[in-house]
Amino acid sequence: MATTQQRTIYTGTFIHCTDLSKTEILTNTSIGVDEHGKIAFITPVDTLSGTLKSHSWDPAEIRHFPPAPNSSKNISFFFPGFLDTHIHASQHPNAGIFGKSTLLSWLETYTFPLEYSLSDPRTAEAAYSTCIHTTLAHGTTTAAYYATISVESTDILARLCRELGQRAFVGRCAMDNADFQPSYYCDADADTAIKASRESAESILAADPTGLVKPIITPRFALSCTEESLKGLASIAADLKIPIQTHISENLDEVALVARTFPGYSSYAHLYHNCGLLGPNTVLAHACHLSQEEVSLIHTTGSSISHCPASNTSLGSGLCPVRELLDQGVKVGLGTDVSGGYSPSILVAAREAGAVSRLRTAPGVETGIHSLSGKSLITTIATTTDNESSATTSEKQARDKLKLTVEETLYLATRGGAQCLGLEACVGGFEVGKEWDAQFIDLGAEIDAGYVLGGGSVGNVQVWKGMEWEERLAKWVYQGDERNVKAVWVRGRMVVDKVAVRA
Amino acid sequence: MATTQQRTIYTGTFIHCTDLSKTEILTNTSIGVDEHGKIAFITPVDTLSGTLKSHSWDPAEIRHFPPAPNSSKNISFFFPGFLDTHIHASQHPNAGIFGKSTLLSWLETYTFPLEYSLSDPRTAEAAYSTCIHTTLAHGTTTAAYYATISVESTDILARLCRELGQRAFVGRCAMDNADFQPSYYCDADADTAIKASRESAESILAADPTGLVKPIITPRFALSCTEESLKGLASIAADLKIPIQTHISENLDEVALVARTFPGYSSYAHLYHNCGLLGPNTVLAHACHLSQEEVSLIHTTGSSISHCPASNTSLGSGLCPVRELLDQGVKVGLGTDVSGGYSPSILVAAREAGAVSRLRTAPGVETGIHSLSGKSLITTIATTTDNESSATTSEKQARDKLKLTVEETLYLATRGGAQCLGLEACVGGFEVGKEWDAQFIDLGAEIDAGYVLGGGSVGNVQVWKGMEWEERLAKWVYQGDERNVKAVWVRGRMVVDKVAVRA
Structure with a gap:
């Protein structure tokens, strides 16, 4: 239509x-x-x-x-056109502002207050229209957006996408765990989170019979939610046949807190999986610190990873092992992650993806996919701080392989993103x-x-x-x-x- | 005047x-x-x-x-105005082009052929005028330029700086070690390197009595030169009272080769020192892999470091420990290092300096100043790939301290650069x-x-x-x-x- x-x-x-x-x-x-x-x-x-x-x-x-x-x-x-597989439209005004914060302090200091301010429709209209105009001007034809907790404000974002003509997935943030959010910006309980998310999704679905702008179920991240809401949200996605987006393993403190908060699961990814959230239409942002078991699970379920290099660098989160994910057949796209990321441009994300992949080969940097027990990296690039270079030819080849070429980053920015968002047949x-x-x-x-x-x-x-x-x-x-x-x-x-x- | x-x-x-x-x-x-x-x-x-x-x-x-x-x-x-303490004007046309190369392969594949092509005055004029127009437009009021081996072409760069009004230090690259350079782009011997460098410096000095554009003695880097030329070049600088610029400890392969090529010295910095090249008017670019002994020597002699974050990232060279250098009183400025660096903008260098300093705090990254014996980092930030965050509060504070704030990077881009170039009383x-x-x-x-x-x-x-x-x-x-x-x-x-x- x-x-x-x-x-x-x-x-x-x-x-x-x-x-x-x-x-x-x-x-x-x-x-x-x-x-x-x-x-x-x-x-x-x-x-x-x-x-x-x-x-x-x-x-x-x-x-x-x-x-x-x-x-x-x-x-x-x-x-x-570029696909931005992870962007918080509601954080657009803060792009570039993060001080010395890391993920959890950044949320508290910069992010929650801004998102809350968008409960005011006039503020939301200004922030969202600027965000869409800006990303379109930078060549982003499809965006997977996080809005805010507000259903009304999320509706505004979806309407603006339709009016301005950007293909989009628009997600109302579900967040009912009062332990990890300020009381002024939190769903009252799991039931509220689930109902509001369904209401938002149905509203966005009904408003666009052309399917250009779709809802996406958005449990903010594990710590934002209770098991009850995570499961309820997965049901809505299945029921309405719409995709899911959330965050995973962005920062080690977050990973540790998830493990403590949900002790019944063997990993972050297994928590999501057991709540029914993983599947071919699920996009997981960041993935800096996954275990091999999680990567296998993500691959098996057909879930995908949104790599957000500028954000991971700015917040000191980590260096996502993109090459290993690709080698294992995991779908990977790029995300600006505004405003953890400072730039609304996927071209900049491509540039930064290249940079992060090169820094992974620098001396003193050892990143990769680790075993579930924790300590050892499965992909380890030998490095040295000695005055003698002890790297063998095969080690050097392994390092070179980690580097993403310009063409590879452009692939991630386009076809890779399309795969993540289930649009590979379309764009x-x-x-x-x-x-x-x-x-x-x-x-x-x-x-x-x-x-x-x-x-x-x-x-x-x-x-x-x-x-x-x-x-x-x-x-x-x-x-x-x-x-x-x-x-x-x-x-x-x-x-x-x-x-x-x-x- | x-x-x-x-x-x-x-x-x-x-x-x-x-x-x-x-x-x-x-x-x-x-x-x-x-x-x-x-x-x-x-x-x-x-x-x-x-x-x-x-x-x-x-x-x-x-x-x-x-x-x-x-x-x-x-x-x-x-x-x-910004001070660019390290930029190869002669590589300007190649900015952004480096493939998967690292330092030594990058020189061979991309850099030497381009620089050689600038022996043609028309080509030099186009490359240099574009470089100066571009850097001025980005707010660079002072640049410490590397030209090429050609005295004539280096003169063109100096003349264009005078005409276009950019404060500059212009250095003719001295490079007489045939083992590490192509035969088509190498000084015939130490004597040739020294004489040509003196000729170039005297020509630039004579051409600008106002002192806005000055010569700078430029042994390309240790491997480019013989001990004889390094010593001879130091004498010219002392004789003409002009500054010195070169590279140091950019990449581990380079560091290892320097150690093998000059076995008589205890370190890269000690080689330079013993040849008379360190002093209050010497700028050393990169410094990703210095030992504490070298940092102390650099500090004692009053030499300074040009931090080139975009280049170090693009070539996977390493992460310069800027905070530790600053803490020890070493003068630090920023360099674009075009075309190891992709951008002619010192604003981008400031951005990337912030990024590198944040990545130094990411899990899996352990960088700092190492002991001369090699293995141990003196500044080590505890990291973990465990599912439990084992970082204590003091470790977190130590990590936070590594991060450069926006204001600190702007300081490096201006006053820090002025200190490096002996211009702190002037700009x-x-x-x-x-x-x-x-x-x-x-x-x-x-x-x-x-x-x-x-x-x-x-x-x-x-x-x-x-x-x-x-x-x-x-x-x-x-x-x-x-x-x-x-x-x-x-x-x-x-x-x-x-x-x-x-x-």
Whole structure:
């Protein structure tokens, strides 16, 4: 029941990550997007007219992007829209503000007071609309949002997503454990948490028959909830056939407290599993300190991990072992985790994912998946602080393997995120039948001898003459920002248009 | 012998870091900068006319910035210009491109070929002018540059700094050890390295009697040189009374190779010391893996450290123990280390310095200063991968102490850098007698309920109504970029003017 739109032909260079290690670059290509916002065909420009005929598309009724043949010398390409698999829309105003706090003190000092203030609809409207405008401008076409405890405020977030055209999962935070939340910001009891969460989910479901904006069941995290509410929330998800999101193993103090608070379970993941929360539509954020048993359980149940590198760094939480998760077949996407993370940009998350993966190989850093008994890392990279380098070749290869390439982080930012959110058949890449969630990226003109700054650059990206696509993508990831995002579409609808502004 | 300029009154809010832990915020203040680009007085706006009289400044002959009283509601302030204590101008085109390499492979694959290409003056002109324009636009008023092995190309860099008005130290890379460099990019022998370096230094000295752009003796790093050239280079620095810059203990493989190549010395720092290279005007970049003995030697000799967090992360080099260096009284500044570092922005370096300092507190990370015998870290933060948090309160305090606050990273970016480069009496803060090296920062309008994106924001900074200066500075460091830099001055000369462009 998507809105009917004008059929559109997009022409230029298309880049997407076909799998973790493979990036496809289609130059001189046209993609036809039909009246439902779906990709109808992908064809070389040369054979476009034949393709139109075979699809019975009338050239006179078709819109084109760019509107006229692109004569610009700028390096530009279409890229799948980013998926942010973990973002607290309600914390958007605080992005970048965290002092010296770690998770639990950060919640108390910065986060709960801000979220509570969003019970006021006017405040919620300002924070949420700014968040959505901002993330769309940065190329995020799909976001898995945490709202607040307030059903009304959560409804506002869902409405704004619909109005502004962002694909979203919107979750009302369930949190009924008074031991770990301030009394002013806590569900009265499990029953209240469950009822309010159901009410919120049903309201969001009813409001959008197109399914672009969906509810997501959101037990804030284990310590926020009681076993009763965790189980009740799992039932709602099963009943309404909607996904689940929560946090897992972000910080060691949190992990220790979970173990003490729920002594009946062998691990954090097993607690969730026993409450019925794990499954193919469950996204678990952070996962910095998982045991092998938990990773296996997450993999078996088909749950996925939202890797939030900027947040984990800012709060000193830990270094998520992304490579090992991927090697074991766990689905991994990227999350900004605003405002544990300071940036609303998934491009920054990709950059930081690369950084964290490289720091994991630095001397003095030993991270990985540990055994359930605790002490030993199963994946240990030998390191040394000796003046003699004792690393063997195989150790070095093991270290290099931990590093995520630019292309791999872009995969996580698109197709990886789509897998996490159950959207892999729908978005994340350019294939016939997928919906047109895309961004148009402009890296500016190439720099050559005689170049003067400002003469054709877009934002901070500086692509030098002779650079290959691999290097151009590296420039985008490491120097790019929202200025390079010239247009954004969700399900065929243009939701950001900076080209028009410029023209 | 500075050029005479029009006396200027700057009025508004001034922020600077008076010491590591103290940031001073002067509102409704005027600063008078004299005809030599020096701060003549700092006064509350209310008492400006009296101050002008007492200084015998004729109001009719004074220029004002902003030209008319500032009626904008934007949050803006003057801040000392940034000092980049370690940047390879010659690697600027490669920023963001490093693949999976680590230091030694990165040099071979990416760096030497690029630097060699700058032997062509036209290529050098393009790379260097872009680098200077870019760093100035990001608020870098002083840069300690590495050029290339080419004397002619190094002269081009120095000339462009003079023309574009950036305070700079420009160093011709000395590198005569054929074992660690490609034959196409290596000094023929020690004598050649020493003579070319002297020629370059004398040429740069002679070209700028104002002393804004100075030479800096630059043995690339220990492995690039022979003992003979290291000693000869130290003599030039002493003879010409100019500073020295080089690298130290960036990566463990490098440290091990240095130990094997120069077996006669007890450490990397002792090698430099014995060759006469350490002293109060020596800047050592990286310092990720120093022993306590080396730190003591660096402190005793008055040498300083350029901390390059983005580079150390990107190349997986290590996590520099900045807090311990500061605690021991070692001077520390920030470096972008383009292109080991991906960003030419010292604001990004400040952000990344905060990130690295926080990651040092994450579980699985044990970094610090080690004993010379190697194995044990002198500063060890207890960590655990257990499900029980075993960290005691004192351990947690020790961890918290490692974290650099926003204000501390801004101190390193300004006054800390000035100390490293022997400029502490000249720039880095706002005091009478210092030169006017400053940037005018615009954080845009405050966001309140009813805000629409684009309505007053500058770049990605979003300051919300009611935020204090501490939070505004955090927003600047974590969300800011060169768009927030509206004007830049060096020694009183306006070298970047985006205000005029906008008006």
